[in-house]
Amino acid sequence: MSHRETGAIGQFEETAQRTGQTSRQAIDQAIVQQAARWMARLWSDDVSAADTAACAHWRQQHPEHERAWQRLQSMEQKFSAMPDPAARHALKSAPEKIMLTRRKSLQMLGLALAAGGSTQLIRRSDTWRLLSSDYASAVGEIRNLSLPDGTQVVLNTNSAIDIDYTSSERRILLRAGEILVSTAPDNAAQYRPLSVHARDGGIRALGTRFVVRQQDQQTSVAVLQDAVEIRPRQHPDQLIRLDAGQRLDFSAALSGPIETLGENTASWSRGVLVAEQMPIQAFIDELGRYRPGILRCAPEIADMKVSGVFSLRDTDRSLQNLTLGLPLQLSYRTRYWVTVLPR
Incomplete structure (x- = not known):
C-alpha cells in the first residue's frame, strides 16, 4: 500500500x-x-x-x-x-x-x-x-478507455483497474469488477507482453480479446479472440491455455473445467443483457449490478425462465419489459427498493 x-x-x-x-x-x-x-x-x-x-x-x-x-x-x-x-x-x-x-x-x-x-x-x-484506483466506473456505468499503447479496455459497472506499464511489460491490475480487453500490438523497441493481474492469478494475452470478471470466490476468464494463458496465484508453475470460444472459472488454488463460451458473454459492453432461458433470480442478480438500491424477486418465481434483450443503461425500462411477456408485477417500496412478484 x-x-x-x-x-x-x-x-x-x-x-x-x-x-x-x-x-x-x-x-x-x-x-x-x-x-x-x-x-x-x-x-x-x-x-x-x-x-x-x-x-x-x-x-x-x-x-x-x-x-x-x-x-x-x-x-x-x-x-x-x-x-x-x-x-x-x-x-x-x-x-x-x-x-x-x-x-x-x-x-x-x-x-x-x-x-x-x-x-x-x-x-x-x-x-x-x-x-x-487509476480508473474506475460507477454503478450502472460502462466506460471505454484507450491505453497508451492503443489497447482498448471497457470497464463494466462498478469496476476498477490500475495500469502498470514499464520498459519490460504491460500490466493491467483488476482491482474490482469486470473488464473487456482488446490488445494492441506493442510498438516499443523491446517487446512487452500484456497481462491482466486479478486477485486469483495472472492472465497473459496472446494477441487477443478477452473478458475478466473478479467475483467473491473466483475469477472468470472468457476468450473472444485468439488465446490467453492463465497462472493461478498459488500455483504459478501451472499454465492453463484458453482459446477463442472458451471460458474458465478459477480461484487462487483451484481451477474448474474449461467450458464453451456463450455467444453473448460480452453483450454488456454494448449496454445490453441478452437472456436465453435465464432463471428470473439470475436475471435479477445480473440486472441489479447496474442500478443502485435493492432489487430482488419473490422465491416462488426464482426459477421461472426469461428470454430477451434488455437495456443495462435503463434498468427501470428493463424491469417494465420483464412484466410484458411474463405474469409478473413490480412492487416499489421506494425508487431504489424494487421487488418482482407474481401477478
Missing part, C-alpha cells in the same frame, strides 16, 4: 477514534449500503422533493436506519471540515489519473468506516479499491 493510501486511512481512523466510532457496534452492511445510496441520491443534481421525502421515510422505518444515516453524516461533516490541503492529501491526487468526485469519495470512505471503522475493513473493501 502506498504512503498516500496509508495516510488517508490513518487520518480517517484518527477522526473516527476521537468521536468514539470505532467502539460502536457495527451496523448491518445492507443497512449501511442503503444509507449510502440514499445519501448519494440526495447529493445528486436532479434530486426531487419526492426523493427527500422517501429518504426521510426510510430513516423513520427503523432505529438502525437512522443510526447508519447519522454515522455517514458525521463522517461527511468531519471530512468537509478538513483544510483543503489535508483533504487533497486524504484523497489520492495525480493529474494523470481519473478521479472520483469529492462527494463520491466521501460516500465511499464513509461507507467503509461506518460498516466497521477499521483499517483492515477499508483495505479489503471494493470501496477502497474503487477510490484509490
Whole structure:
C-alpha cells in the first residue's frame, strides 16, 4: 500500500477514534449500503422533493436506519471540515489519473468506516479499491478507455483497474469488477507482453480479446479472440491455455473445467443483457449490478425462465419489459427498493 493510501486511512481512523466510532457496534452492511445510496441520491443534481421525502421515510422505518444515516453524516461533516490541503492529501491526487468526485469519495470512505471503522475493513473493501484506483466506473456505468499503447479496455459497472506499464511489460491490475480487453500490438523497441493481474492469478494475452470478471470466490476468464494463458496465484508453475470460444472459472488454488463460451458473454459492453432461458433470480442478480438500491424477486418465481434483450443503461425500462411477456408485477417500496412478484 502506498504512503498516500496509508495516510488517508490513518487520518480517517484518527477522526473516527476521537468521536468514539470505532467502539460502536457495527451496523448491518445492507443497512449501511442503503444509507449510502440514499445519501448519494440526495447529493445528486436532479434530486426531487419526492426523493427527500422517501429518504426521510426510510430513516423513520427503523432505529438502525437512522443510526447508519447519522454515522455517514458525521463522517461527511468531519471530512468537509478538513483544510483543503489535508483533504487533497486524504484523497489520492495525480493529474494523470481519473478521479472520483469529492462527494463520491466521501460516500465511499464513509461507507467503509461506518460498516466497521477499521483499517483492515477499508483495505479489503471494493470501496477502497474503487477510490484509490487509476480508473474506475460507477454503478450502472460502462466506460471505454484507450491505453497508451492503443489497447482498448471497457470497464463494466462498478469496476476498477490500475495500469502498470514499464520498459519490460504491460500490466493491467483488476482491482474490482469486470473488464473487456482488446490488445494492441506493442510498438516499443523491446517487446512487452500484456497481462491482466486479478486477485486469483495472472492472465497473459496472446494477441487477443478477452473478458475478466473478479467475483467473491473466483475469477472468470472468457476468450473472444485468439488465446490467453492463465497462472493461478498459488500455483504459478501451472499454465492453463484458453482459446477463442472458451471460458474458465478459477480461484487462487483451484481451477474448474474449461467450458464453451456463450455467444453473448460480452453483450454488456454494448449496454445490453441478452437472456436465453435465464432463471428470473439470475436475471435479477445480473440486472441489479447496474442500478443502485435493492432489487430482488419473490422465491416462488426464482426459477421461472426469461428470454430477451434488455437495456443495462435503463434498468427501470428493463424491469417494465420483464412484466410484458411474463405474469409478473413490480412492487416499489421506494425508487431504489424494487421487488418482482407474481401477478
